[in-house]
Amino acid sequence: MNCLRPPDIYLYLENGLDPSAAREADEHLALCPGCRSAFEERRALMDAVAGLPDLEVPPDLAGKILARIPPDRSSRFGWLVAFIIGLSSFFVGGLAYVILTGQSLTGFLIDANRSTWSALRDTSMVFIKFAKLTVLGLDLLIRFIGEMGKGLARFGVLIRPEVYAACLLLFLVLAALFVAGLRRMFLHGEKS
Amino acid sequence: MKTPSGNKPFPSDSVSRDEDNALVRRALKGDRKAFEMIILKYQQPLLNYLGRMTGEREMALDFTQEVFLKVYASLPSFQPRFKFSTWLFKIASNFMIDFWRKKKISAISLDRTRDDGENSTSLQVPDAEPPVARRYELAQIKKRIERALERVPADLRELFVLRHLNEFSYEEIAEIKGLPVGTVKNRVFQTNEMLRGLLEGSS
Numbered sequence: 350m351n352c353l354r355p356p357d358i359y360l361y362l363e364n365g366l367d368p369s370a371a372r373e374a375d376e377h378l379a380l381c382p383g384c385r386s387a388f389e390e391r392r393a394l395m396d397a398v399a400g401l402p403d404l405e406v407p408p409d410l411a412g413k414i415l416a417r418i419p420p421d422r423s424s425r426f427g428w429l430v431a432f433i434i435g436l437s438s439f440f441v442g443g444l445a446y447v448i449l450t451g452q453s454l455t456g457f458l459i460d461a462n463r464s465t466w467s468a469l470r471d472t473s474m475v476f477i478k479f480a481k482l483t484v485l486g487l488d489l490l491i492r493f494i495g496e497m498g499k500g501l502a503r504f505g506v507l508i509r510p511e512v513y514a515a516c517l518l519l520f521l522v523l524a525a526l527f528v529a530g531l532r533r534m535f536l537h538g539e540k541s
Numbered sequence: 542m543k544t545p546s547g548n549k550p551f552p553s554d555s556v557s558r559d560e561d562n563a564l565v566r567r568a569l570k571g572d573r574k575a576f577e578m579i580i581l582k583y584q585q586p587l588l589n590y591l592g593r594m595t596g597e598r599e600m601a602l603d604f605t606q607e608v609f610l611k612v613y614a615s616l617p618s619f620q621p622r623f624k625f626s627t628w629l630f631k632i633a634s635n636f637m638i639d640f641w642r643k644k645k646i647s648a649i650s651l652d653r654t655r656d657d658g659e660n661s662t663s664l665q666v667p668d669a670e671p672p673v674a675r676r677y678e679l680a681q682i683k684k685r686i687e688r689a690l691e692r693v694p695a696d697l698r699e700l701f702v703l704r705h706l707n708e709f710s711y712e713e714i715a716e717i718k719g720l721p722v723g724t725v726k727n728r729v730f731q732t733n734e735m736l737r738g739l740l741e742g743s744s
Contacts, residue, residue: 355730398686
């Protein structure tokens, strides 16, 4: 066997050589003083590196980090708390209104009922208008895609098939790169 | 990967992985205690990594906090098919890359002159056990290695630290850095040799 190269020595030290190569290295090291010296030198270095101490972690590090994390607002009963607060505010507000204006409780409830229905009606109007706009937008998008398709078909007639295929391939590659970039950003979104 | 204490082994890779995934699930439900357990488990290896990458303990401590905050913010994107430790160190590695980019230090080259004063190069480390004269000798060797390591270009040093100090496998390092396993191995061996040369030169 030839003399051991540094990468072989490191692999040997880490038990990374396959069994037959490791056996050959064993035999060679027993016979070659130069390789044995090189091996010992690297083993000493690796031992020294392995002995480097840990840096001291302050005991309050975890506490400091946790203190910087805002309290979780989306707890399991968050919705219940919000509901109770809303309901309580309604009753307290209603009571204050009745006391301050001298209006009867029935009158207040009728007014509240009327206001609620009026708000609901206005909201539904806005929602319907929004839905109409969305349908219109989708219709325009479909037409645009259709026109694009026609344009591409005409473009395909004008140029040679190879050029057309090359353009299509280029477009697909760019699209794939874009999608891969997005995927990396969202899936491995750890990088700021 | 090297253990949080540096000595005691993890129960086993799969147990640790299940444990991590369970902690992540609990942390995602808002269980702060679970995230605290994650911090306690990984603060030591992360500080070791960041300490060797920055060369300054105070900065490494600040960065450790920042990385854990980033980890917390990114928890919803963690996928259990990845190993949590490699995912965490990927975030730490990207953090360092961003830091160097902002500081406009692409890599610390061997040619760069460095201040060899105690404050700039020495890392505060806890004392080892006290055998008498040998202790001083060992401390000197370790200090020389730390100093030599600081002169290794940052990209190579990072692979070296992940391999020898954090004890990640070559496959895990390849996953963290997005490099082929063969490239990682070659670069780690190259760094070993570079460090050996630097130590010989300084002796």
